[in-house]
Amino acid sequence: MTSFLIRPTILADTLLRESGSFWLPPSSSSTSPAVDRVFYLILGVCSFFFLLVVSTAVLFVVLYRRRPGREAQKTATHHNLLELTWSVIPLLIVIVIFYEGFVAYMQMQAAPPNSYEILVKAQKWNWFFTYPNGHIDNDLHVPAGQPVRLLLSSEDVIHSLSIPAFRVKMDCVPGRYTYIWFQCDDPGVYELYCTEYCGDSHSDMTARVVVHRPGEFEAWLEEAANFLKKLPPAEAGKYLFTRRCTQCHSDDGTVKTGPTLKGIFGQRHAMADGGTVSVDENYIRESILDPQAKVRQGFQPVMPTFKGILTDDEITYLIEYIKTLK
Numbered sequence: 001m002t003s004f005l006i007r008p009t010i011l012a013d014t015l016l017r018e019s020g021s022f023w024l025p026p027s028s029s030s031t032s033p034a035v036d037r038v039f040y041l042i043l044g045v046c047s048f049f050f051l052l053v054v055s056t057a058v059l060f061v062v063l064y065r066r067r068p069g070r071e072a073q074k075t076a077t078h079h080n081l082l083e084l085t086w087s088v089i090p091l092l093i094v095i096v097i098f099y100e101g102f103v104a105y106m107q108m109q110a111a112p113p114n115s116y117e118i119l120v121k122a123q124k125w126n127w128f129f130t131y132p133n134g135h136i137d138n139d140l141h142v143p144a145g146q147p148v149r150l151l152l153s154s155e156d157v158i159h160s161l162s163i164p165a166f167r168v169k170m171d172c173v174p175g176r177y178t179y180i181w182f183q184c185d186d187p188g189v190y191e192l193y194c195t196e197y198c199g200d201s202h203s204d205m206t207a208r209v210v211v212h213r214p215g216e217f218e219a220w221l222e223e224a225a226n227f228l229k230k231l232p233p234a235e236a237g238k239y240l241f242t243r244r245c246t247q248c249h250s251d252d253g254t255v256k257t258g259p260t261l262k263g264i265f266g267q268r269h270a271m272a273d274g275g276t277v278s279v280d281e282n283y284i285r286e287s288i289l290d291p292q293a294k295v296r297q298g299f300q301p302v303m304p305t306f307k308g309i310l311t312d313d314e315i316t317y318l319i320e321y322i323k324t325l326k
């Protein structure tokens with residue numbers, strides 16, 4: 001996807017953290033130890049009983065196999081002590097598993113009050129992380145050593161955000177909010193996946209989690225919010241277009257909720273009120289700030305205003321981009 005190509009590139013540390021144990025990816029968040037404990041507990045219990053049951057079965061098959069001169073014996077059908085033992089022991093084990101799981105679950109549910117909040121929107125097939133200063137990124141950048149709370153939502157179908165190294169995973173559901181939190185103390189780059197099959201490019205719906213060293217995060221955020229200024233205007237416009245406009249407008253001629261913006265610059269368009277307008281810089285600017293002032297014929301007046309959302313510079317970048325769409 002093109003929107004993956006243009007992104008802020010300054011990273012705290014480009015080292016991808018992949019090392020883990022044989023069973024699990026690296027354990028890198030404050031919640032991972034509790035999750036891992038439950039995992040290893042269940043793995044241990046299951047392995048022990050699997051071996052016990054299978055080896056006993058094999059042993060009995062050999063010991064009590066049918067042989068000449070050995071007739072089958074009538075056996076007792078009930079044995080109180082035996083039945084109590086194989087009921088009470090599993091019950092105790094299940095209680096321990098429940099307790100460990102519940103403690104881990106509660107810890108994962110309650111985000112500390114000083115958490116840094118990032119808004120996450122999942123949309124086929126990309127992740128959009130919105131920071132408090134308005135910067136939108138396709139990768140998740142977080143400060144090390146501080147709890148981070150993600151408020152998740154979806155623009156279309158159910159997605160699921162998973163960061164294996166942090167042992168967090170939560171569905172992104174259209175029409176409602178879900179959240180997760182974590183704290184990671186090891187700066188580096190981690191992998192993030194969508195783990196809910198969401199259509200064609202589901203497997204491309206990945207992102208990186210960049211954990212910045214203490215103090216570097218703020219510098220990154222400042223820089224990222226300003227990085228558009230360093231791009232050629234039309235490229236900056238494309239970056240904004242793919243984040244703000246593509247749910248309704250295409251740049252390739254396809255008509256969606258709104259008309260395609262391909263080739264519109266310089267055209268004359270019929271408006272719903274019967275007038276005509278020629279598409280120039282001022283008309284595009286007005287369409288973005290006051291979309292209902294002139295509504296194009298054949299379309300519903302559903303475009304939201306971007307007043308207060310896009311800066312003047314950003315509108316200029318968009319106009320420059322639209323001009324390149326011949």
Ligand SMILES: [Cu+2]
Pocket residue numbers: 122125158159160194195196197198202205
């Ligand atoms: Cu998805």
